[in-house]
Amino acid sequence: MEPLGDARQDRQATLADVAAASGVATSTASRALSNPTRVNVVTREKVERAAAALNYHANSHARALTSGKTRTIAVLVSDVTNPFYFDIIRGTQQQLKASGYTQLLVDTEESDELEDGMLHKLRGSFDGAILAASRLTDRRLATLASEMPLVAINRQTRGVASVFIDTPSGIEQALGHLVSLGHRDIAYVSGPVTSWPNEGRWRALLRAAEQYGVAVRRVGPFSPKKDAGAAAADVVLNSGVTACIAFNDLLAIGMLMRLRERGVSVPDDLSIVGCDDIFGSDFCNPPLTTLTAPIEQAGRVAVSMLLARLDAQTAGAARQTATLPTHLTIRASTGPAQPERDQ
Amino acid sequence: MEPLGDARQDRQATLADVAAASGVATSTASRALSNPTRVNVVTREKVERAAAALNYHANSHARALTSGKTRTIAVLVSDVTNPFYFDIIRGTQQQLKASGYTQLLVDTEESDELEDGMLHKLRGSFDGAILAASRLTDRRLATLASEMPLVAINRQTRGVASVFIDTPSGIEQALGHLVSLGHRDIAYVSGPVTSWPNEGRWRALLRAAEQYGVAVRRVGPFSPKKDAGAAAADVVLNSGVTACIAFNDLLAIGMLMRLRERGVSVPDDLSIVGCDDIFGSDFCNPPLTTLTAPIEQAGRVAVSMLLARLDAQTAGAARQTATLPTHLTIRASTGPAQPERDQ
């Protein structure tokens, strides 16, 4: 029962505790821990030792309150359900942790309102945000980008930094592949019209089709989910094409399942090309020919770009845009067109 | 150029701004917004209107600093790469958002140190945590649970709340299924020995095997990844069993791919049962017979339990443990044992 008791509760140690333990002022303790050059080395070591002994961890809220820095990055995806985003998340998570940041994961449920709302509600909880598949209008997006550090993935809008997976260029390759297999009438299985990459892929296909002198048509739109693949498969079958390119693998895999159910052989009766090369594209039945996208890398690059512009030193030199190439991975869902096929 | 300028910068509006705009003290404004019954309804409306007009959003850090509540829940997974966790994440995300919480996603990379470290470093950034697949020792876990609100998934330890997916019971069903198909010699393809469910599954299988009077052996351990399936497939093939149960679907799918490569027919030459029924189990080749686990629901339930014990009102009544049943989903990776099979 000492008169001036140690008062060392089991509650988290605060900076004041550390300062007291090392016999300096809190300001000095603060500097010793976060701005090492600002204090004498012996003082610093004293403080560091005390901090370690007390198992001190700075309260991130208190720190955020004054410094304005949270060391947290928000990652917005339109649907956590979609394996495409898993790879994005994996990439961002990895790079973020390597830089000592933490990740705030937000699902926007394909809603532009929710996206906008979350970004505002959470503003102050993060230093910057990565928008994977923004559903925002160009205008809104540009405004937002001027309000907070932002990097968009697969979305090119003037004034907002972005990393772009160049699937459109790949589309040309994919079409070339189909044409060389004898296909002349090809469908594009569309995703949501509000999806920026969806439109880009369609335009690229249109352009390439002209070049190759073959016919393409667009069916859909379909929700980019496995379940929607059933409807897509039926529509494509009815259209009488011999091959199709799907907005993404999820849709393509859904089609595969439905076609199997209907006894339609892939690739004998219909060739299918997917986009992205997500988890599962290699072991579905048949394995999917697809445009392999460096998804995880896109996540990493997005983080690097964002972090670069957060850092005052490098902010000026930070690049505005990065383009990542894709390539066609040929597996078993594409094959020669049946010559005597008729409706 | 009015003398007392509006001073309304474009920086985020603060509570003081709102208070000034509605002509009350900040304390009143605070109460009006967060403790509505404490102020007169007309005052409250006035404040609310001002807040809306100024697009006021409370600074979460400032709030966290005084109230100690962050309205953030940490979700720790051992590997964001694993589709099993996708479903967990989906479930937690969903339930968390429904309750107005945000999710802090942390990847512990299968490391107990990282898990422990993160939990401490981030303590103060979240109100509670959900541990999906903790690698911690019982002792450590119990200590942690006494320091912060915690709910573990698939991990039963005295003193820590948990939601348990009852795969062990399902194992019995799975074995019954295999036995009824004529299999008498069955392998368990083990996951990491530090994984709690892995051991549970093996014990359950051992118990069931005794009941059924058939032989089981354990091979492995293997990393619970698709790539490890190749090695697993080879080992299982060498062991001469006619059927196996894999620790999880990821491993099983990896085996499927390797067996196809080696020209071994599933289920004719080898029957395979997976666990969990993750994304992909239904469209791999052949579709996997597996123990379907309500993974997403587990995530939701974990959140409910955690939130219940966070709320002072319901904390006492919050349940300590929840058990979720699994069931066997028979697809095409299991079939009759080949009668005249010999090494």
Next chain:
DNA sequence: CAATTTTTGGCAAACGGTTGCAGTTGCCTT
């Protein structure tokens, strides 16, 4: 050795809320 510059460390004021306590009001009793 005095004058000047550079380190180093402390004080105290933020940051933006929450909350215990106390002071005002207005209304009801008697």
Next chain:
DNA sequence: AAGGCAACTGCAACCGTTTGCCAAAAATTG
């Protein structure tokens, strides 16, 4: 009409850091 009692609202302290500013100490210079 005075006293009593709620119901409201405001004051001010506090949460745990960071940081501008200043003073003391140490190092450098002439």
